[in-house]
Amino acid sequence: MSVFSYEALDSEGETQKGAIEADSPRQARSQLREKGWIPLLLKEIEEKRATKTLGHRRRIRWRSKASTAELALITRQLATLVQAGLPLEECLKAVSEQCEKPHINSLMLSVRSRVLEGYPFADSLSEYSDMFDDLFCAMVAAGEKSGHLDLILNRLADHMEQRHHMKGKILQALLYPMILSIVSVIVIGVLLSSVVPKVVAQFEHSGTNLPFSTQLLMDISAFIQAQGLYVILVFVLLLGLFKYLLRRKGIQIVWHRMILRLPLMGKIIKISNTVRFARTLSILSGSQIPLVEGMGIVAKVSSNTYVEQQVLAAAEQLRQGRSLLFSLSKSRLFSPMMLHMIASGERSGELNIMLERASDNQDREFSLLMTLVISIFEPVLIIIMSGIVLFIVIAILQPILALNNMVNL
Known part of the structure; x- marks a missing residue:
C-alpha cells in the first residue's frame, strides 16, 4: 500500500x-x-x-518530530486499542486518524504499511529513529516476544509522561529567572547606551571635577557605545567556536564532567541523569530485557556524555560478571541510598521495583533541590540588578547635588 x-x-x-x-x-x-x-x-x-555510508541501510528521515507529550498520547492510544484486542494494523490506522499533524499521520500510516508487509512492529518503528528511539523500539520488541505488548506500551506511555512532567517542572522553575535576567540586561543596556550619556553630558560642560562613580559610569557608557557591537560579535563567535569544539567527543566528555562538579547546578544535572537512569532501567528490567543490553540503551538516553561513558563502562563490568552494585559504585555518580536500593533489588530479584522506588526518591530530591536553587537565585539576581541600578542613580545624583551645593554657596 x-x-x-x-x-x-x-x-x-x-x-x-x-x-x-x-x-x-x-x-x-x-x-x-x-x-x-x-x-x-x-x-x-x-x-x-x-544513505549515511556505503553498506548502511537507508533510513527514512522526516522533517518534523513529535514532542514527548504527543508521543506519549500516541503510545497510550495504541496501548488502549491493543488491550481491547484489535489487530495491530487496525490500531495503527485508528491512531493515525486521531493525529492532527499531517506528518505524524503520514508516519503512522507508513509504519502500518510496513507491518502489513510482514515486518515486526519494532523493526517498523526503528525505521523512524528520529521519533522512536532505541528505548522505545527495544521495549516494543520485548512486548512482541512476550505477548504483552499492551502492558509494555502502557509502561512506555507512563515513562514519557513522567519525562514530560519533569521537563515542564524544570522549565517552569527556570522561566521567571530567565525572563528577569533578560529584562534586566536590556534595561541596563538601554540606560548605559542611551539615557546615561544624555544626562551626564550636561556635567561635562560645567568644568567641575566629576566624582569617581560618575566618571566610571561615563567611561562604561562610552565603551558600550563605541565597542558594544564588537563585544556582542566576539561573544557570538566565541559561543559558535565553543559549540563547534563540543562536537568532539573528548572535549565534550571533559566539559560535561566539569559541569557535574559545579556547586548546586552540577548536583541538579547529576540527579536528573540518575533519575532518568533508574526509571529507564526499571522499565527495561521489568520488560525482561537483559540487563547488559538495557544498560547500553540507558546510556544512549543520558543527556550528559560523561554519564553515558560511565554507564557504558558499568555495562562492560556487568558483561565481565560483576554485580550491578559493584559496576555502578565505580562511577561515583549515584547516591549511597540508590546503591543500597539497587543492592537490595539484586538480592531479592525485584530489581525493577527497587529501581522505580529509587527513581521516585531521587525525583523528590530533585524537586527540593530545584526549589532551593530558585529560592536562592531569584533574590540574589534581584540584589545584583538593584545594586547596578543604584550605582547608576548615585553616579547621576552626585554631580547634581554637588552643583546644587555650589549654587547655594
Whole structure:
C-alpha cells in the first residue's frame, strides 16, 4: 500500500487536508468520496531517504518530530486499542486518524504499511529513529516476544509522561529567572547606551571635577557605545567556536564532567541523569530485557556524555560478571541510598521495583533541590540588578547635588 496526501472539500465546503492509505490514487479518491468529500488534490508521499555510508541501510528521515507529550498520547492510544484486542494494523490506522499533524499521520500510516508487509512492529518503528528511539523500539520488541505488548506500551506511555512532567517542572522553575535576567540586561543596556550619556553630558560642560562613580559610569557608557557591537560579535563567535569544539567527543566528555562538579547546578544535572537512569532501567528490567543490553540503551538516553561513558563502562563490568552494585559504585555518580536500593533489588530479584522506588526518591530530591536553587537565585539576581541600578542613580545624583551645593554657596 501507498500513502497519499490529499486536499478535499467536505460536505460543509471546508477544505480538509491529511493523508490516506490506498493501493492506488483511484482507490484513494474513492475513499474520500465515500466520506462525502470532493478530492481537489492527491499526491503520493515520497519517503525521503538518505544513505549515511556505503553498506548502511537507508533510513527514512522526516522533517518534523513529535514532542514527548504527543508521543506519549500516541503510545497510550495504541496501548488502549491493543488491550481491547484489535489487530495491530487496525490500531495503527485508528491512531493515525486521531493525529492532527499531517506528518505524524503520514508516519503512522507508513509504519502500518510496513507491518502489513510482514515486518515486526519494532523493526517498523526503528525505521523512524528520529521519533522512536532505541528505548522505545527495544521495549516494543520485548512486548512482541512476550505477548504483552499492551502492558509494555502502557509502561512506555507512563515513562514519557513522567519525562514530560519533569521537563515542564524544570522549565517552569527556570522561566521567571530567565525572563528577569533578560529584562534586566536590556534595561541596563538601554540606560548605559542611551539615557546615561544624555544626562551626564550636561556635567561635562560645567568644568567641575566629576566624582569617581560618575566618571566610571561615563567611561562604561562610552565603551558600550563605541565597542558594544564588537563585544556582542566576539561573544557570538566565541559561543559558535565553543559549540563547534563540543562536537568532539573528548572535549565534550571533559566539559560535561566539569559541569557535574559545579556547586548546586552540577548536583541538579547529576540527579536528573540518575533519575532518568533508574526509571529507564526499571522499565527495561521489568520488560525482561537483559540487563547488559538495557544498560547500553540507558546510556544512549543520558543527556550528559560523561554519564553515558560511565554507564557504558558499568555495562562492560556487568558483561565481565560483576554485580550491578559493584559496576555502578565505580562511577561515583549515584547516591549511597540508590546503591543500597539497587543492592537490595539484586538480592531479592525485584530489581525493577527497587529501581522505580529509587527513581521516585531521587525525583523528590530533585524537586527540593530545584526549589532551593530558585529560592536562592531569584533574590540574589534581584540584589545584583538593584545594586547596578543604584550605582547608576548615585553616579547621576552626585554631580547634581554637588552643583546644587555650589549654587547655594
